[in-house]
Amino acid sequence: MNRHPDIARLRRFVAGELVGAGRARTARHLEHCDACRRTSRWTDDVVHTAALATAPPAPADAWSAIERRVRRDEALILPVAGPTHAAAPSLRGARLAVLALLLASGLAAAVPGSPLRAWIERAVRAVVTATDVRPPAGEPAATTPEVTYVLPAAAGTAVVALERPADGVELRVRVGAVDELEVHMRGAAVDAQVRTAAGRLTISGAMGGQVQVVLPAGLAAARIEVDGAVYLTKQGAAVTVLAAEADSLGPEIILPIRPGGTP
Amino acid sequence: MKTHPDPTDDGRLAAAARAGSLDALAELYRRHADAVHAVAYRLTGSAADASDVLQDVFVGLPRALERYREQGSFAAWLKQVAARVSLMRLRAERRRGERPLDETQEAGNMAAPDLPVEWQEMRRALAALPDAYRAVFVLKEIEGYTHAEIAGMLGISSGAAATRLSRAWTVLRRELKP
Numbered sequence: 417m418n419r420h421p422d423i424a425r426l427r428r429f430v431a432g433e434l435v436g437a438g439r440a441r442t443a444r445h446l447e448h449c450d451a452c453r454r455t456s457r458w459t460d461d462v463v464h465t466a467a468l469a470t471a472p473p474a475p476a477d478a479w480s481a482i483e484r485r486v487r488r489d490e491a492l493i494l495p496v497a498g499p500t501h502a503a504a505p506s507l508r509g510a511r512l513a514v515l516a517l518l519l520a521s522g523l524a525a526a527v528p529g530s531p532l533r534a535w536i537e538r539a540v541r542a543v544v545t546a547t548d549v550r551p552p553a554g555e556p557a558a559t560t561p562e563v564t565y566v567l568p569a570a571a572g573t574a575v576v577a578l579e580r581p582a583d584g585v586e587l588r589v590r591v592g593a594v595d596e597l598e599v600h601m602r603g604a605a606v607d608a609q610v611r612t613a614a615g616r617l618t619i620s621g622a623m624g625g626q627v628q629v630v631l632p633a634g635l636a637a638a639r640i641e642v643d644g645a646v647y648l649t650k651q652g653a654a655v656t657v658l659a660a661e662a663d664s665l666g667p668e669i670i671l672p673i674r675p676g677g678t679p
Numbered sequence: 680m681k682t683h684p685d686p687t688d689d690g691r692l693a694a695a696a697r698a699g700s701l702d703a704l705a706e707l708y709r710r711h712a713d714a715v716h717a718v719a720y721r722l723t724g725s726a727a728d729a730s731d732v733l734q735d736v737f738v739g740l741p742r743a744l745e746r747y748r749e750q751g752s753f754a755a756w757l758k759q760v761a762a763r764v765s766l767m768r769l770r771a772e773r774r775r776g777e778r779p780l781d782e783t784q785e786a787g788n789m790a791a792p793d794l795p796v797e798w799q800e801m802r803r804a805l806a807a808l809p810d811a812y813r814a815v816f817v818l819k820e821i822e823g824y825t826h827a828e829i830a831g832m833l834g835i836s837s838g839a840a841a842t843r844l845s846r847a848w849t850v851l852r853r854e855l856k857p
Contacts, residue, residue: 469799469801470721479705492739494735
């Protein structure tokens, strides 16, 4: 690793969240870089000081106020689970609708330029959700527009292919306990053109945003391609990452997109 | 010597508080009020808001305990409830226009002249963070939640949580100048 890792990466390294090749690269860098070791120690100091500096004791008169309110039988419902804003509309029904549309789309694909196919593509693209929360600018978030595609595997195999994506597109892959392959497209990626065929979903011209692929754990074989180059394969339970600069964040594998079809 | 509360007692006290015992609620308050207040203070950046959150958490606790399943630490569950109440308060204030989404907090909110200089600088730097960034910084770095847990609490993606954390560190580096 020639470039210095940023602070977020150093923190993930310290927390043990960086795995595989990314962790090894960062460890090698830290062995030789005094500046990054100093930065890492500085971040530890910041967290330690922040915890100490922001822990004032509870106000002395708080309990008496609480006791008064409880004795008045004041009703208060606390949020004990789920997101802290109004829940986004359920995608279950939408996903079923998309599934049906995609199946029909596969049939329509045999007729290039058919009105049915054009109508289906418009309908699929209309499955967009947005919540009432606006994130800071430029952030890939669930709060930006999102489209979900569900791809039934053909004979236990599936291919997700990206064609001509912009450099800034974020490609993430994880294996999950889902029945069908899911592709969640967020931000600018929702405007990309999507084509389907049996066991194959092709995303063309994504100009930004995030493409997240969820591979069913039970899927026999799968492949993620970018401009014809294979970035990741799944054979049974074995996932092989072929992209050189791949990284991980929790259960997700992050595949940086490189132009020209080089994984 | 500081003694730590017996977590099994927390379960017994929680059951009693759920059944309406004010004494049990008072004991839970004695044990956990400082931790709840600290979470609220860190997330809201305001002593007044933190005090309100503290009150709301314990006023609503008997009813909330009906949904508490004794799995894991009661203290951790209570802190998560406090975090959620704090975040809801932030959102409600924003909707009412009392707290702009990405503008900095009033520096005075976290100021305390009798604290060590290093702590004052830290409070000033944290106060300079936009709410959205401070929430992720506090939840991840100080409270120890995972990005996935934070994403669930904030209603954002894990990637967005990671992005906000990275930006928070950028602001802190600028403010604290290591």
